Amino acid sequence: MASLKEVKGRIASVNSTRKITSAMKMVxxxxxxxxxxxxxxxxxxxxxxxxxxxxxxxxxxxxxxxxxxxxxxxxxxxxxxxxxxxxxxxxxxxxxxxxxxxxxxxxxxxxxxxxxxxxxxxxxxxxxxxxxxxxxxxxxxxxxxxxxxxxxxxxxxxxxxxxxxxxxxxxxxxxxxxxxxxxxxxxxxxxxxxxxxxxxxxxxxxxxxxxxxxxxxxxxxxxxxxxxxxxxxxxxxxxxxxxxxxRTMAMQIATDNANEIIQDLTVLYNKSRQQAITNELLDIIGGSFK
CATH class of the missing domain: 3.40.1380.10 (ATP synthase, F1 complex, gamma subunit)
Structure with missing residues (x-):
């Protein structure tokens, strides 16, 4: 699974692209x-x-x-x-x-x-x-x-x-x-x-x-x-x-695809974050019984 930093970077990158395609669609x-x-x-x-x-x-x-x-x-x-x-x-x-x-x-x-x-x-x-x-x-x-x-x-x-x-x-x-x-x-x-x-x-x-x-x-x-x-x-x-x-249709489709990718990456980020927190809790709980 990708690290939180990598997922966060991909979300920021896709979000920047979405802003560009959205602006191009409006123009x-x-x-x-x-x-x-x-x-x-x-x-x-x-x-x-x-x-x-x-x-x-x-x-x-x-x-x-x-x-x-x-x-x-x-x-x-x-x-x-x-x-x-x-x-x-x-x-x-x-x-x-x-x-x-x-x-x-x-x-x-x-x-x-x-x-x-x-x-x-x-x-x-x-x-x-x-x-x-x-x-x-x-x-x-x-x-x-x-x-x-x-x-x-x-x-x-x-x-x-x-x-x-x-x-x-x-x-x-x-x-x-x-x-x-x-x-x-x-x-x-x-x-x-x-x-x-x-x-x-x-x-x-x-x-x-x-x-x-x-x-x-x-x-x-x-x-x-x-x-x-x-x-x-x-x-x-x-x-x-x-x-x-x-061009309007192409940029609209590109913007919609970017929105879907951001949603998928956000879910992945939340899962990765929750998994990391769970692992930390398990380490803490496991350490308390030593």
Whole structure:
């Protein structure tokens, strides 16, 4: 059995760790609250704007956008989102694992050199370099402080590369924030723009009644970059909220585990102390009969 001094030292050590994890949980929770407000406010606007674009492109047969062009994939770009720091459970590991699977899926047909990885976050950038992937860009600051301007700069670059046929497809890999306990790893096609099937009986078929000014082409030239910019920015906000949620849960679990360990160690300490007192009494009683 461990000595009283050793048990007492372990209790103090675990208690110090518990204070750290508890403080980190409160900080992550505060950041999560802000990030959750941001994504909650952004999602309805982004979804509505995207619905307007897809309805417009689906219903106007004469209008064609270069961002809708589906062609054989010879070069692909993957925008992967992670965090800059750890202690958030399996959040970063899941992104890294899925990125490996995506690269393996393309590698056999187009080669690893034709897979461009745009890493948003230090952890995925480090993992991509370690695996020998072609890291075309790193955006570390964006992972901690989501910026629409920085996001739109990346969007413009991807759009230009797609139109110039430098890349044939762009995919996003990020965590979708569902709630504090659930973050869904999401893989989706960003370019070309995919149009869902439109049914004639759909209630949203009122899109056919739009009056365009000055013209459909001018509207499309403005709407597509705006929708694509908001889509990537929303993915960034989603990833940011998911990171703080994952860290909040990880620190809560760590704090709960520390509490359990302290309870077990306290019981052990009390037993050891009682055993020591009993032994001393037995020695005293035994000595009195000599």
């Amino acid at each position: 992550a929770s505060a950041k999560l609250h802000r990030a959750q407000n941001s994504i909650t406010n952004m999602l309805p606007y982004e979804k509505k704007l995207h619905a307007m674009l897809t309805a417009f492109l689906s219903n106007e047969a004469d209008i064609q956008s270069p961002y809708m062009e589906v062609r054989p994939v010879k070069r692909v770009a993957i925008v992967a989102f992670s965090s800059n720091s750890s202690l958030c459970g399996a959040y970063n590991a899941n992104v890294a694992r899925q990125l490996n699977l995506m690269v393996e899926g393309y590698e056999s047909s187009i080669g690893k050199e034709n897979i461009l990885v745009y890493a948003v976050g230090k952890k995925i950038a480090h993992e991509a370099k370690k695996e020998g992937f072609n890291v075309a860009g790193e955006f570390l600051q964006m992972a901690d402080k989501p910026s629409y301007q920085e996001t739109f700069d990346l969007v413009q670059k991807l759009m230009k590369m797609f139109v110039d046929k430098e890349i044939d497809k762009v995919e996003l890999l990020y965590h979708h924030f569902k709630n504090t306990a659930s973050q869904i790893l999401t893989r989706e096609t960003y370019l070309p723009v995919e149009l869902p099937p439109v049914e004639k009986s759909n209630e949203n078929h009122w899109a056919l009644d739009y009056i365009f000014e000055p013209s459909e082409a001018d509207l499309l030239a403005t709407l597509v970059p705006q929708v694509l910019g908001l889509r990537l920015y929303t993915a960034l906000l989603d990833s940011n909220a998911s990171e703080h949620a994952a």
